[in-house]
Amino acid sequence: MEFRETQAIYLQIADRFFENILQKKWVSGDKIPSIRDMAVEFEVNPNTTMRTFNFLQDKGVIYNKRGIGYFLADDGLEKTIALKKEQFLQEELPMFVKTMQLLGLTLDDLKTYVQRNPLSDN
Amino acid sequence: MEFRETQAIYLQIADRFFENILQKKWVSGDKIPSIRDMAVEFEVNPNTTMRTFNFLQDKGVIYNKRGIGYFLADDGLEKTIALKKEQFLQEELPMFVKTMQLLGLTLDDLKTYVQRNPLSDN
């Protein structure tokens, strides 16, 4: 996987976790692929994916069973929505609106873009 | 000034430069405040602002007169627009749309937000 240079890799991987949760590919109680498997999938060091797991456990999104693996918490979806929403409202949205303003783009331009770029293929 | 932890400080300062240029607070040929003054204003080490200046000079947005200072290039505004637009279209916009989709937000929600949050106060 390719990563942006502007953000730590383990956080970008966390975002992929959030996607899986929000898209309900992972649901409460599901076992999450192991730290080692994730490292192979994302082509990073296991230590890096471990940081992602620690980060998400700290947020209460996943929990651990010793010797078995990590699982999605009962309220994992709710916590993920809360986390993403907070980040979106406090950081992403204001920056986005500011950039649109600076570039002189309108909501109609955005509408056109969205129509031309079907929202999902993953 | 407070900085986000997810992006290098010198790049966040560069964004402030871009704002000044896009808002036409700085126009072609204008002398830009010195590396040392900028360091004081942003409360960082002069080495850090120097990285911003080097970055922007590398992009062709500003140029240097030895012993005098940095100045906004003739096509500084155009280059800034091009840079921001590219970044916006390739990174910010796709991520933004994806997050909106994941959170189940619509363009109407966005419209409401924009109406409630007047676009500028700087």
Added chain:
DNA sequence: GGTAGTGTACTAGTTACTTAGTACACTACA
């Protein structure tokens, strides 16, 4: 018991970013 698959805990080393401090060359100007 043995084995494979888990997470965990280390040491070590590299790179990027940031700060701190010093020194020096160039330009403008009194």
Added chain:
DNA sequence: TGTAGTGTACTAAGTAACTAGTACACTACC
């Protein structure tokens, strides 16, 4: 000429992120 304000070039140090490798304890299962 002297001085203040520029950029520039260093050394040194600290932190975060990332990689590499090893070792160990726990759990499930044959």
